[in-house]
Amino acid sequence: MPTAARLVAAFCLALLAFIVSEQVKPQLPEGTDFGYFNWVNTGLGILCGWVIMGPRAGRGAVSGINNGLTGVGALVFWGLFVHGTYEMFRLAMRNRYDGPFDALLAIFEEAVEFGSALLVSHILVTLVIGAVISGLATDFAWRRWR
Template sequence: MPTAHRLVAGICLLVIAFIVSTMIIANGEEGKDYGYFTYVNMGLGLACGWKVMGKRAGRGWVAAVNNGLTGVAALVFWGLFVQGVYEMFRLAMRHRYDGPFDAVLAIFTLGVEYGRQLITPEILLTLAIGAVITGLLTEVAYRRWR
C-alpha cells in the first residue's frame, strides 16, 4: 500500500543513488560511456527505499538509523549486482567467456571490481551520512503522516 514514509524513503535513496553515481562517474575512467548507469541506480534506490526501508519504519529513532543503513546496504548490493549482470551480458555478447559457468562467475568478479570504486572516503562518507538522514526522514514521515 502506498504510504508517505515509503515514498520518502524511496526518494531519499533515489537522491543518494544519483549523488553517488555522479561521484563514481567523476572518479571513473576518462571518456568511458556510462549509458544508463545513473538512471538504473536511481531506479534501484527508489525500489530499495520503497520495499526495504518503507516496511521497517515506525520502530523508533535508533531503529530508524539502522533502517537507513540497511537501505543503503541493500542499494549498494543491488547496484553492484545489477551493474555486474549488465556488464557480464555485454561481454558475453562479445564471446569473452568459455561457458555459462564462467559468465555467472564473472557477475561476482565484476561486482567486486565495481565495489572497489566505492571505497573512497568521499563516497563512503556520502553513503553513511545519507543513510542516517534517510532513516531519520523516513521515521519523521511515518510519525507525521501515519
C-alpha cells in the same frame, strides 16, 4: 499499500543514488560510456526505499538509523549486482567466456571491480550520512503522516 514513509524512503534513496552515481563517475576509467548509469541507480534507490525501508519505519530513531543503513546496504548490493550482470552480458555477447559458469562467476568479479570504486572516503561518507538522514526522515514521515 502506499504510505508517506515509503514515499519519503524512496525519494531519499533515489536522491542518494543519484548523488553517489555522480561521485563514482570520476573513479571509473576515463572514456567509460555511462549510458543510463544514473537512472538505473536512481530506479534501484526508489525500489529499495519503497520495498525495504518503507515497511520498516516507525520503530524509533535508532531503528530508523539502522533502517537507513540497511536500505543503503541493499542499494549498494543491488547496484553492484545489476551493473556486474550488465557488464557480464556485454562481454558475453563478444564471446569472452568459455562457458556459462565462467559468465556467472564474472558477474561477481565485475561487481567487486565496480565496488572498488566505492572505496573512496568521500563516497563512503556520503553513503553513511545519506543512510542516517534517509532513515531518520523515513521514521519522521511515519510518525508525522500515519
